Amino acid sequence: MCGIAGVLNNKGERIGPDLLHRMIRMIRYRGPDDRNVFTEGPIGLAHARLSIIDLAGGRQPMHNEDKSLWITFNGEIFNYVELRKELEGKGHRFSSQSDTEVLLHLYEEKGEDCVHDLNGQWAFAIWNAKTHKLFLSRDRLGVRPLFYAITDHAFIFGSEIKAVLTHPDVRREINLRALDQIFTFWYSLPPETIFKGVQELPPGHSMVVEDGKVQIRQYWKLGYQQHSGLITERDYADQLLELLVDATRLRLRSDVPVGAYLSGGLDSTVITALIKRFTDTPLKTFSVTFDDPEFDESAHQKEVIHFLGTDHQEVRCTHQDIGRIFPEVVWHMEKPVLRTAPAPLYLLSRLVRENGYKVVLTGEGSDEMLGGYDIFKETKIRRFWGNQPNSRIRPLLLKRLYPYLPNLQTQSDAYLQAFFHVKSEDRSDPFFSHLPRWGLTGRIKMFFSDDVKARLKSYDAYAEMKKHLPVEYSDWDGFSQAQYLEAAHLLPGYILSSQGDRVAMAHSVEGRFPFLDYRVVEFASKIPPHLKMKVLNEKYILKQAVGKLIPVSIKKRPKQPYRAPEAQSFIGGATQPSRNDYVEELLSKDRIQKDGIFNSEAVLKLTKKIKGGQVIGIKDNMALVGILSTQLVVDQFIKNFDRRSVHGAD
Amino acid sequence: MGPIEQQLRQFVINNFLFGQGGDQLSNHDSFLEKGIVDSTGVLELVAFLEDQYRIKIEDEELIPANLDSIDSLIRFIEKKAQRTP
Numbered sequence: 001m002c003g004i005a006g007v008l009n010n011k012g013e014r015i016g017p018d019l020l021h022r023m024i025r026m027i028r029y030r031g032p033d034d035r036n037v038f039t040e041g042p043i044g045l046a047h048a049r050l051s052i053i054d055l056a057g058g059r060q061p062m063h064n065e066d067k068s069l070w071i072t073f074n075g076e077i078f079n080y081v082e083l084r085k086e087l088e089g090k091g092h093r094f095s096s097q098s099d100t101e102v103l104l105h106l107y108e109e110k111g112e113d114c115v116h117d118l119n120g121q122w123a124f125a126i127w128n129a130k131t132h133k134l135f136l137s138r139d140r141l142g143v144r145p146l147f148y149a150i151t152d153h154a155f156i157f158g159s160e161i162k163a164v165l166t167h168p169d170v171r172r173e174i175n176l177r178a179l180d181q182i183f184t185f186w187y188s189l190p191p192e193t194i195f196k197g198v199q200e201l202p203p204g205h206s207m208v209v210e211d212g213k214v215q216i217r218q219y220w221k222l223g224y225q226q227h228s229g230l231i232t233e234r235d236y237a238d239q240l241l242e243l244l245v246d247a248t249r250l251r252l253r254s255d256v257p258v259g260a261y262l263s264g265g266l267d268s269t270v271i272t273a274l275i276k277r278f279t280d281t282p283l284k285t286f287s288v289t290f291d292d293p294e295f296d297e298s299a300h301q302k303e304v305i306h307f308l309g310t311d312h313q314e315v316r317c318t319h320q321d322i323g324r325i326f327p328e329v330v331w332h333m334e335k336p337v338l339r340t341a342p343a344p345l346y347l348l349s350r351l352v353r354e355n356g357y358k359v360v361l362t363g364e365g366s367d368e369m370l371g372g373y374d375i376f377k378e379t380k381i382r383r384f385w386g387n388q389p390n391s392r393i394r395p396l397l398l399k400r401l402y403p404y405l406p407n408l409q410t411q412s413d414a415y416l417q418a419f420f421h422v423k424s425e426d427r428s429d430p431f432f433s434h435l436p437r438w439g440l441t442g443r444i445k446m447f448f449s450d451d452v453k454a455r456l457k458s459y460d461a462y463a464e465m466k467k468h469l470p471v472e473y474s475d476w477d478g479f480s481q482a483q484y485l486e487a488a489h490l491l492p493g494y495i496l497s498s499q500g501d502r503v504a505m506a507h508s509v510e511g512r513f514p515f516l517d518y519r520v521v522e523f524a525s526k527i528p529p530h531l532k533m534k535v536l537n538e539k540y541i542l543k544q545a546v547g548k549l550i551p552v553s554i555k556k557r558p559k560q561p562y563r564a565p566e567a568q569s570f571i572g573g574a575t576q577p578s579r580n581d582y583v584e585e586l587l588s589k590d591r592i593q594k595d596g597i598f599n600s601e602a603v604l605k606l607t608k609k610i611k612g613g614q615v616i617g618i619k620d621n622m623a624l625v626g627i628l629s630t631q632l633v634v635d636q637f638i639k640n641f642d643r644r645s646v647h648g649a650d
Numbered sequence: 651m652g653p654i655e656q657q658l659r660q661f662v663i664n665n666f667l668f669g670q671g672g673d674q675l676s677n678h679d680s681f682l683e684k685g686i687v688d689s690t691g692v693l694e695l696v697a698f699l700e701d702q703y704r705i706k707i708e709d710e711e712l713i714p715a716n717l718d719s720i721d722s723l724i725r726f727i728e729k730k731a732q733r734t735p
């Protein structure tokens with residue numbers, strides 16, 4: 001795992017190495033083991049290396065035999081062993097043991113279609129010195145990030161936005177459309193990012209830059225098929241297990257030891273159990289625990305550790321920790337967020353690194369692909385209730401679904417009906433599954449300043465989302481539609497980025513995700529929805545697949561979504577003063593007015609309400625975290641970026 | 651504007667609208683349709699009513715017919731006050 005950056009001057013002017021050095025230094029934590037720059041005429045490529053495969057021979061940017069192709073590559077090609085054999089059979093000769101060299105030769109062999117053969121997680125750029133063509137690609141599901149900017153003179157790219165912003169021609173300005181998207185969906189829709197001048201290559205896409213022109217092509221997309229019903233439930237379970245075993249086997253390919261995250265839930269337990277099949281030595285596992293019992297899962301973690309006999313380390317996270325580290329977490333996420341959940345994962349990756357590990361396997365992707373999220377269950381219940389709107393019994397299922405939301409338990413049917421949008425007109429809405437979540441989230445846009453509201457007056461984030469839907473979307477069943485919105489958007493836009501790559505790479509830790517092996521994903525898309533969620537039993541087919549590999553209690557345990565303390569991490573109640581000076585400063589009337597994004601009076605009333613010690617709901621929590629993280633983005637990236645750049649230059 | 655109406659408007663505007671758009675809130679606007687209250691909001695509203703008007707609100711009274719606008723709140727409070735000995 002690594003960091004990449006580069007510049008292609010479209011006027012043919014020479015690129016100097018200094019700029020490339022500055023760009024790659026900004027993200028040096030992604031690859032602290034080595035750092036190199038290649039410049040030749042109009043092209044400059046940079047690489048920061050985290051050595052995992054072929055520790056001695058995988059130096060980058062790497063070239064082919066005649067130096068006509070140069071690559072800078074972030075990621076892993078897990079099937080590089082098999083691809084290398086095939087390529088050797090076709091006459092290719094290799095000088096290293098690295099997957100990077102395999103990728104380079106595969107490109108020589110197949111050109112831009114090489115991506116179809118890759119099983120892995122990647123963002124890379126290949127420069128063809130003969131044709132003066134730059135080819136860039138990002139993995140199917142968006143595990144690894146890739147951002148770019150196009151100026152009058154150059155195409156600029158990097159693993160992270162801060163590398164791109166280091167180029168003097170890239171402007172630093174907040175993109176209000178992306179802010180509106182984040183304050184509706186929790187993420188921005190690629191290619192938009194929170195910075196006006198910076199774009200994101202969407203997952204499953206490649207691009208070619210040639211003669212100053214950019215062409216973007218989708219090479220893979222998520223889809224849900226009509227189910228044939230030709231194979232039995234047991235067949236689905238067996239095939240799923242077989243694929244997961246192989247996906248895990250491939251992801252253990254490494255020249256450094258590999259550990260695992262353990263949350264105490266089903267998915268990470270499955271992955272840990274599968275790893276145990278391939279190793280005789282005690283597996284190192286890592287978890288985060290919370291002081292606050294509302295969020296803590298350590299009892300379940302202990303059970304799994306005991307059952308699987310892992311060598312375990314944990315980091316305890318307090319409200320104060322989250323408040324203290326949040327500015328640094330935002331610096332790494334490079335976008336506003338509405339939840340604090342990435343912060344504990346930042347502490348977790350630090351623990352991994354302190355234990356001398358660079359690679360962890362985790363259970364990410366299972367909820368999206370195999371139907372684990374509460375929102376799928378919620379959608380099913382809402383449709384079921386909608387069939388009999390006057391039922392007194394059906395709404396009770398919603399209360400059972402959210403035992404961890406006490407405010408919901410006392411609500412009347414009429415209120416539940418209103419909150420969960422069980423109206424006949426909503427049932428045909430293409431976003432039926434997400435209407436309650438997006439509707440509630442969107443309310444926090446009331447905190448935007450009058451100026452921002454005026455500038456966004458004609459902007460409709462839902463209409464924008466509709467433009468991003470594939471044509472087949474309307475043919476899919478409701479369960480698959482909900483899955484698509486989570487897998488195609490929330491997964492890369494928030495889970496794999498803010499809770500994944502960015503907070504792991506902050507401490508030079510690479511995450512690997514067997515559930516996101518494209519073979520698993522494509523197979524999962526063919527499993528009928530009623531086997532993913534049998535009645536209201538989430539991830540049913542996965543539970544059938546893993547059989548006795550994991551403790552029965554973990555299989556039977558109701559899903560607990562990963563959450564972390566929110567408003568109370570930043571603002572103490574009536575008896576406790578605010579815990580962090582930066583919170584006071586960034587949320588002060590003066591600062592809010594100067595920055596101009598939010599309404600200072602409204603923010604003041606919100607902080608006063610929180611300080612008053614009242615019970616704060618999801619919406620107010622999201623508002624506070626969203627406002628604070630936006631203010632931190634403005635502070636660190638718009639106002640004081642040059643200061644941070646100096647820190648970045650070691 | 652009567653004192654109850656004034657108190658209710660002030661609470662809703664400060665607590666749910668954070669001071670914004672109060673002039674556009676009419677007394678018959680539905681809190682649900684306008685997205686003013688969520689599940690926590692209902693409980694905040696109930697806590698305020700119980701505290702401010704020294705009334706006890708039963709679970710079966712937690713319905714939009716009683717709590718979904720300034721007008722319905724005024725009617726509900728007045729009805730409750732009549733019942734209180």
